Every structure is written in C-alpha cells, then in structure tokens.
Amino acid sequence: MTQVVALMLAAGFGRRFGSDKRRAVLADGRTLLAASLERARAVFEEVLLVLRADDDPAALGLPADSVIVRCVDAEQGMGHSLAAGARCLDGHPAAACAVLLGDMPWIADASLRALVDKAAPGRIVFPLYRGERGHPVLFGRDFWPELQRLTGDEGARKVLRAHPAAWTAVEVDDPGVLGDVDSPAALGGER
Template structure:
C-alpha cells in the first residue's frame, strides 16, 4: 500500500503571534522541521504544502524536501489540502496521510499503525482516550472530494459524509492530539 504523507504548513497561525513554523524546539530545530523529520521516519514520500512566498531554508527545512505551493493559502486550510491532493492525484499513491505542520510529537509507532490500516476505500484516524486525533489518512476513493475543498474547515465535510468508511485506530499517544497554538505549547 503506497501511502503518501502530506504536511499542511501554509497557514498563518494567527493565534501564535508570529510564524510558528519557525519557532525553535528544545533541540534547535524549527517546529516545521521537527514535524517533517517525524514524517520522514515512517513515510517514503513526504510533501509539504507551503505558501508561494515561503523560503524552505528560512523555515529550517532540508534542501531536498518536496514542496507544493498553495496560491490560495490565505483563504483557509481547505484550499491548502485541495492543492496538495491535486498535486498528488496523478501519482501512484493509494492513500494520503494528512499531517499538520505543528504536530511533531506524534509517535512513529502511531503513524505506522495508521498506515497498516490504510486502504483506498477507508478513512483512517487515531483515537486517544476517546478523542479523534491526527493525522487522518484518506484512501484514493476520497481524493476527488478533497480536491474540491475550500475555506477553513479542512476535511470535516468529507469526514462527515463518509462515516461508514471510518477506521479508528486506538493509540497510546497523546501526540496525536497535541498541536501548537501558543508559544507555551512548545514547552515539554
């Protein structure tokens, strides 16, 4: 099963107060670089959705990372997700793991457990203490709908429309719920 990681990192993170993608982690890496590194531990193919003006080096990213530019990033996450899925839709993947650029604490074992359940006809997500987390893996059957997303709702509409395709994977990993909305959230 070819599952491609798509990291959404074209947002503006207004609640953070500055560009959180550049925020320094305890180990010196940027938040976005740490999130990318975690995905690269598990996925053979990882793509980042960024704004047109973003300089990958300025974000602390390696020179060889694969970038998808979203012209309409300022209009919301739905546009970023749609742009990413459109860019990958002609490739051989059977599922896309949609990760957020501010979630570096997801355990590699959790990502592997999700990938093991991926299927073209499934929507797979982690559950931690009865809460749905990230990433969400969308099988190829759902890609046409994802390509039409707009606004700031992300993929909620697609999720609601296809509850029968849901596969919840229980994980013992609070990292699937932990994102960064404020500088204090970077603290261990």
Template structure:
C-alpha cells in the same frame, strides 16, 4: 508504489501563536516544522510539504531536497490548502495519503505506522486518543477527488461526516496525535 504518502500542511498563518510558528524553535534547536517533517520521514518514503507561494523552505528549516507543493490560496482556509495539496499529488501512485499538520511533531513513529497499516484505497483512517479524534487523517485514494473540491476553513470535516461508514478509527495511547502548537508555551511542555 508506496502504500501511503504524506502531505504536511504548513501554509497557515498560525495567528494565535503571535509569529510564524513554523520557525519557532523546539527545545532541541530544530524548527517546529522541521521537527514535524523529520518525524514523518521516519515512516513515509514520500513527504510533501504544502507551503504558501512566498515561503522559502530553507528559512523554515527544511532540507534543500524537501518536496514542496505551493498554495497561492492558503489564506482562504485549510480547505483550499488541502485541495491544493491533493492537486499537487495527483500524479502520485499511492493507495492513501496521510494529511499531517506542520505543528504536530510529537506523533510517534509507531503510531504513524499503525495508521498506515490500516490504510486502504476505500477507507478513511484516523487516530482516537482519550476518546478524541486526532491527526493525521489518512484518506484512501477513492476520496482524493472529493478532497480536490474543498474550500474555506473547514478542512475535511464534512467529508468525514459524509463517509462515516468507511471511517476506521484506530485507538492509540499517544497524546501526540492530539497535541499541536497554538501558543509559544506549547513548545516547552513535555
């Protein structure tokens, strides 16, 4: 049984980017989404990618054997997407799930491993860098039922606040846990 499995959220519209940022090319020629998934695969034995119902994984640069979960309600917000992802993973045996974002390819594999090492079924683990909470957030299995009930665009913020006593921040010196891609110029920054 894997201790932690990854759920890569990639069903959003990314409207601030101006086009489908998932297919935007990194300086090395990979799509942004493919680069994010490949980083996760360096640490997690299972990486599941949440996509919109109409998405073609190969057009997004993903391998043919990529494990995909579909979300028909993605336009209703991140809460709906996260709930759909948890529903899609309901039969998986794991102690925790790492909720990752498809536009964050710069989180180091070492940081991901450090977060996984602290995961337990009864704990919420997340990185802190420069005093700010980053991604991914790892939810112990005890919190999966609550994730199933998320709606809207708030994601799991309220869940983190409600369970502050079992939140376990890990201080990391990795700006990749804070760095996402909202605009095209972010792809060029080193």
C-alpha cells in the same frame, strides 16, 4: 505495507500563536516545522509539504531536498491548502494519503505505522487517544477527488462527515496525536 504518501499542511498563518509558529525553535534547536517534517519522514517514504506561495524553505529550517507544493490561496483557509496538496496526487499510485499538520512534532512513529497498516483506497483512517480523534487522518484514494475540491477554513471535516461508513479508528496510546502547537507555551517539548 500499503503505500501511503504524506501531505503535510504548513501554509497556514497560525494567528493564535502571535508570530510564524513554523519558525518557532524547539529545545533541540530545530524549527517546529522541521521537527514535524522529520517525524513524518521517519515513517513515510514520500512527504509533500504544502507551503505558501512566497515561503522560503531554508528560512523555515527545512532540508534542501524537501518536496514543496505551493498554495497560492493559502490565506483563504486550510481547505485550500489541502486541495492544493491533493491535486498533486493525480496519477500517484499510493492507496492513501496521510494528511499531517506542520505543528504536530510529537506523534509517535508507532502510531503513524499503525495508521498506515489500516490504510486502503476506500477507508478514512484516524487515531483515537482516550476517545478523542486526533491526527493525522489518512484518506484512501477514493476520497482524493473530494479533497481536491475543498475550500474555506474547515479542512477535511466536510469529507469526514460525508463518509462515516468509511471511518476506521485506530486506538493509540499516544497523546502526540492531539498535540498541536497553538501557543508559545505549547512548545514545551516531547509529550
């Protein structure tokens, strides 16, 4: 299996949620962020978690051994968070990085493994569920320099749009690849 490092973005402010959704508690007692991190760790050997400069990992319910990347300009948008994480990949031997969101705890392990199986340095791999593109998106190392320069609140869309020939879609039977939590009502549980 191609080595893939995971970058989990969790430095956002989730203003639509009404409070810090990363701390929202799921039915099983875990925080939303801790559940998302646990799901990623089940598949990826290495998960880098991008947080705000002043975040307290313990207050977010995270394990003490979490690898934290601090984003000092997180308030400027997701592009800044992704760039902060991507800059930490300089010199990393992985062929690709999986960009995961900290509010998506219901992605099936099988979906993540299917994406990893398609990862390569020159590919951008993403899941498709019933024709809709989901998360995570895996960026081959050829695209890391572009990720490192991202700004604003558009995330990686700019990189995706610039390289359609590199796209590799993986069909999955997993609504979890679309299931982010944007409101308290979305906390309902496993999909």
